[in-house]
Amino acid sequence: METASRSELWVEEPVGRRRLPDPVRTAAVRAVLIAALTLIQAVVAFFFTLTAFWLAFPMVLTSVASTVVATWAALDVWVTRQVWNQRHGVVSTPSSTARALRQERRRARRAARTEAREAARIRRRDTRGGHLSRA
Numbered sequence: 001m002e003t004a005s006r007s008e009l010w011v012e013e014p015v016g017r018r019r020l021p022d023p024v025r026t027a028a029v030r031a032v033l034i035a036a037l038t039l040i041q042a043v044v045a046f047f048f049t050l051t052a053f054w055l056a057f058p059m060v061l062t063s064v065a066s067t068v069v070a071t072w073a074a075l076d077v078w079v080t081r082q083v084w085n086q087r088h089g090v091v092s093t094p095s096s097t098a099r100a101l102r103q104e105r106r107r108a109r110r111a112a113r114t115e116a117r118e119a120a121r122i123r124r125r126d127t128r129g130g131h132l133s134r135a
Helices: 022-050 056-088 096-127
Strands: none
Touching (some): 022 056
């Protein structure tokens, strides 16, 4: 059998975006469900109004109320995501220029520390005496 020459049936590909954190995903699912129920309720209220059914007015009122709740749920997703980012930090990858600048600053600080250490060592050696070049 030639299993090696056949192409694979299932190929794993890396995902472009990371998964949402659990609290954010929960809030997003809740917001989508509320928005879907609000849309269904608005359509039912519209048809009840067209047919002059006695439940039309209460349905319109509850549709307005559920629209407010759906807006609140969407804001909840946004606030939950902001809180998550503040508490757990945002994973970011700096650009290559930022990385190069940071490495350059780090090298300069390291060189300055080395020079300061060397100067302090020379001063300590000079203060003890015994250096022949002193006049």
